[in-house]
Each structure stands twice: as structure tokens, then as C-alpha cells.
Amino acid sequence: MLRILPPATGPLFLRYGNLETLVLTKCDLRNLENFPKLLTLRQLDLSDNSLQGSLNYLMPLANLKYLGLANNLIADCRKLQPLQVIDGLEVFMGGNPFLEGDAWRNKVRSYGLKVAKEGRTWETQRVKQEEKKEERK
DSSP, X not given: XXXXXXTTHHHHHHTTTTOOEEEOOSSOOOOOTTOOOOTXXXXXXXXXXXXXXXXXXXXXXXXXXXXXXXXXXXXXXXXXGGGGGSTTXXXXXXXXXGGSSSHHHHHHHHTTOEEEOSSOOHHHHHHHHHHHHHHHO
């Protein structure tokens, strides 16, 4: 179990300067301190962890289009506010405590984020992208 990314994580990922997809599921991550600045990252899946803290560490990921945060411990939708700096970001949040009721919807919309409560998963997102690639050929 990782719980927190070690400070040495940044240099490790520098080797992968063109990394577009990163999956860190079921690692028991509790916060994203020391998250590397992966500027080419387009898809990040942090589902099934224990995240509940700040998402500020993801703000530098300007090319991020998909963020999986399902099944974490995010109890307040205001934790998503820092993500509003990432244009076109789609966030999958199913299984987080703040989703009870509908009060979160308007708040999240004000951040300009597309947030899916349920229905799509990392796997369905990946399959849809593969299908789009095949259609372009």
C-alpha cells in the first residue's frame, strides 16, 4: 500500500515524458502530495483509494481529459474546485460520500467540470477510446 507518494516519485516519472495514461487504483492513497507534474498525462485513474484531501496537486496537469476518482472518501464537493483550471476535464466520482442527494450538482457545474456519478467506468472509457481510434483508421 502506498498511502502517500514518496518524494522520489517525480524523478522516476521523468523517464516517461510522453506518458498519457496512469492507473493508480487500489493503492490506499490518502493524499496526492508529491504527485509528479506529468504534463502529457491525459487519463488518470485514482479510483478505489482513500483520497479525501486536496486535489491541488493535480492542477498542473493541463492536458488531463479523464480523471477517475470513484470509490474514494471525498466528503465535500468543494475539493473539486482546484480542478476547474483544467479545461474539458471529465471526472468520474461514483462511490464518494458527497454524492448523497443532489446538492452537489449545481456547485460542481459552477466549477465548469463534467462530473459523472455513475454509469461509466475506467474500462468503458478505455474501450470507447479504442473504438474511436479504430474508426479513424
